Amino acid sequence: MDRHIVLIGMMGAGKTAVGGELARRLGARFIDSDSEIESAAAMTIAEIFARDGEDFFRARESEVLRRLLAAAPSVISTGGGAWLRAENRDLIRQNGLSVWLDVDLETLWNRVRMRSTRPLLKTADPKGTLTTMLDSRRPHYSTAELVFPVRGGDSVEQTASRLTQAIREKHPELLGAR
């Protein structure tokens, strides 16, 4: 690959699962930026939010992205808020292909509702929060270089397979002669 493939989109979009599978298919390294933040801090994302707050987390997130994007091309999954900072968008655009995993609200909700790992959804009305968040973030996500609509019922394998195909068709330069 001649640059990174960077998956962006909402919590529950499948960035980590699909990213891992996409990397396997392309024979590339896979990195999850949230996991990198957690290992650098030796704390979970929830602990970082609780102890140091969101602004602190966002600063660490930008640092980690900068480091990952400076390394050899890989498949990177980002946290749902990463694309909202202009600084991060610029870095990603300079060093990689941004791919928005566009997933509908009900599918997102069904995936995130049972998990307590997302501090931003610890509200009185988490589904309302998710809805508002998707509405306000969609215009930003839609500026990704590749907008990839995920089909609701598809498995990780099916999604990764369709995505590999989309990248081969729309960005053959990225994969070189492969």
Ligand code: S3P
């Ligand atoms: C966030 C998404 C999370 C994590 C943090 C904030 C967001 O990552 O970075 O909880 O702002 O949407 P995932 O998208 O991997 O859940």
